Amino acid sequence: MRSATSQSVRTTFLWVLFSLCAVLLPGTAFAKGITATVEADETQAVVGDVITMEFLVSRSSTRGSLPTPELPQSVADAFDVGQCASGTSRSVQNINGRRTAATTRRVSCPLTARKVGTFKIAFTVPDGKKRVASNSVSIEVIAADGERAPLEDPTVEAPTDASEDVFLWVSTNKKRAYVGEQVTFRLDVYEAQRFLDVSLRTSPTFEGFISEEIPLPEVYTTMVGDRPFRVRPGIRRALFPQQAGTSTIGASELLISRRKRRFSDPIALEILPLPAEGQPPGFSANNVGRYQISAKVDRDEVQPGEPFTLTYTVAGEGNIELLDPGEWAVLPSVRSYDPKVTTERSRGDVVGGTRSYAFLMIPERSGTLSIPAHELVFFDPAQEAYATASSSVIEVVVGGDPNAIVRTDEDEEAAVGTVVDDPLAPIFSTASVPRDLPRDRWLTQERWTMGMLSVPLIVMLGLAGGWAWRRFGPDDAARGRAVVRARRRERIELAQGAVESGDGFHTAISALLQDVALEVAGPEGTGLPRSELLRLLDRKGVEAEERRRLESLLEQCDVARFGAADGGADERHHLLDDALSVVRMLSKGAA
């Protein structure tokens, strides 16, 4: 018995132990497993570009430390490895009662591509006695497209000293220029490594220049010596010197990671005065560049007094917004107004564009209006000579009678202050001002509003009244009784009116009595002869005395109507009184 019990306990213990092993052993094996992964933010790069690579080592456990990933030699051969940042994170999750834990070590390194080619990047980490290899990422590095950005001016001096990882480079496209001639200034930051915190602490100064911003190119890669550099364009300016002599562009200072500083040298430019030879009197020093001028009108046939627009357009390279177009021609017998000036700058390294001068002109006389060519004098620094651009002559036909003159010069002088040119109707001359006060409108705004609002109100009240009458008014029987009563009153009035004369008296009394009898008898009494009607009244409960009086009165009426015994007025008075007495009695009985 004891043996059987101990056997049972041992069996149970073994099952428990087996279950624990089955559950816990795989967990332990999983906890020991290390995985290695490599990731890159770009898989293709140009020489000099910086790629951020991340090397991750993780394990499904929060205990113990993870090995540091070792970068392969191939990375060091093809890339400049910047300062790497590393960190370890641990996470525990409890999902549906199941607890999972993980530890990840992450090393992030900026790699600057140095060589052209395709490089497979992977790494290994030790895991006990064996090594675990990561996946591999292929990075394709291609050559830079030339050593300069396509937008850059090849005349600009380029740096040659690549001894520093970061430096500031300022340059101009020329060291010698005329007053008013464009000099392009550029400031670039060259980086062999990626520096996250680079700022311009001191900007260059441009005293003695008119400065215009020009578009910045994109970041590009170039070679300085045998090292690739990323070039970050910082400043692009078109400078227009304003005075002859030596003008200096001030030095700049670059701050790197708030600790290191880089300085640029000031640039001295020799500014030449515009040549005196061939310079027209009153020439503006802003007219330096290369320009063309054109003229056009919005219509070439107009009527006298009809306005048209004459537009001169200057196009070219130079500081066009400060261009002096010169004196505009004054056309005789044409009124013109100050021009509306618009400028459209062209986008590019060379400042220029178009500038339009739109004149509103009103011809005063008929005939052919000849608009002379306008000449624009400028200094061309490329040719080192003055040049003249000229618009074409334009003719505008002013229609109407060629002998007719809308306004002469004498008129113009006489009409100083008279601005409305169209003929005006004359004033009215009367001896007195009419004073008849206008009658006030009967239909004022208030009355109109009240009237308009009252219309729907009336309609609604009418409809509501009709509904109320149908709902609460008399029914058919009541209306029928009302009709009978009205007819009875009518017959009585007729009889009373005919008492003296006798005309129609007995007919009215007979009809009155007949109506009352029918009213008492009801619908079945209609159409019955008199004897049947009286019997019906008997069945309806009319007293014998009342029936007898009714029959007597009806017979008297018949005698009077159809016989010769009409009687006198007194007899008719008695008859009327008797009839009314019978009517009252029968009506009382019917009610």
Add this chain to the structure above:
Amino acid sequence: MTLRSSLSLVVFVIVLGWSTLASADAVDDAFVEGTEAAERNDWSSAAASFETASALLPQRSAVLSYNLGTAYANLGDLGRSTYHLRRATDWRARPTTEILEAARSNLAAVRRRAELDATTSGAMIDRPQTTWDLLVGAIAAPWVAWISLLSGLGFCVALYVHRRWLRAQPRRAGASRALLIVLALVFTIPGGLHGWSVRAATAQPEAIVLPAAVDAREGPGQHRSVSFTLQGGAQVRVLDRSPGWSLVKLPGGLTGWVPEASVARLDAVRAAGSAGGSREGAPAVGKRGDA
């Protein structure tokens, strides 16, 4: 009544009548003086005399407004010219056909000039009147009010007749129903449009910009930035008021605040010029005796 009371009454009546006659004479004198100055092409004196007559006259006068507007047109004051010529065409001034035609002709000339000035200066002006504007103006006319009101009353009568007698007669009922529908439509559509247009005219009265150019600002105050410039003679609607300032709107929807004295409402009984409006930007108008 004593002798003394009777004498006092007679004196009072004479004084009252004399003052009215004296005022009337002064209006006529100023008017005649203005027309004489205009015949001499002395438009400054003419405008001043007409202004005097307008200030003395307690009512609208088409001929006075027309002459005043024409004098200002000859002086080049497009804002005041437009304002007075527009008042001359108002039915409340009782213009004759001749005055109406002449005023419209001069208004057209002034308008052309104002548009030209607006083009050259870049100032904003109301767009020319369109068919829609004429339609809106026609809807606001008194005859539309009469038609809509009479249609409403006719609808009430027709409805009563229809329900009382014609409902049971199929042939007549059809015609009466058609009549009811027509009357209801005339009552609701033109009546509603008339009410809307009159309400708009009351809530946002029309006004004319008087100076040659007025800066419309983003808010009431000289320190507020300028939104745009209004051309003299432009027709605007007054949306709101603040002490010394009016919020005006061009028909296109552009709004801005302008000095109150720089716009004159067309519905005012008294002309703005006689109330001493601003002359900012306008040629100086000589006073009496300047010429």
